[in-house]
Amino acid sequence: MVKAMENIYLTQQGYTKLKNELEYLKTKKRRQLSEEIGKARALGDISENAEYDAAKDAQGMNEKRIFELENQLARARIIDQSRISSNEALIGATVTVKDIDTGENESYTLVSEAESDFSKGMISVSSPVGKALLGRKKDETVEINVPAGTLKYKIINIERR
Secondary structure, X not given: OXXXXXXXXXXXXXXXXXXXXXXXXXXXXXXXXXXXHHHHHHOOOHHHOHHHHHHXXXXXXXXXXXXXXXXXXXXXXXXXXXXXXXOEOOXXXXXXXXXXXXXXXXXXXXXXXXXXXXXXXXXXXXXXXXXXXXXXXOOOEEEEEEOOEEEEEEEEEEEEO
């Protein structure tokens, strides 16, 4: 679990994305859920009202996410992309690797957990692949133990986003 005072390093894009999500949840989503609760209350006895229970659960989940985002943003430190070395795989860098077994190339951008999105090639520096790539240099070979086995990558390029 992350310590309450531990910094979270984000790219400017990641910071903006979290800020926008927080704004949406605090304004539009809160209003929408409040309206749903009101409609469910109007249906009568709330002790046996599934719509009311579902709306209250959704409201609780929304408030939990708001708390998480506020906590992350309070601890956020924006990464200065101009200071990222193109010689070393650091947070914020995009690392292109060649899978030694398949010969295929993959590119991953190293980010914090709060910003990770595997479908967009943004992997957390705390993930097995992210940990293994962090601090490595171009032309290094890395073996990474993952649940599916061992990956063998050669780093072929490191660049800033």
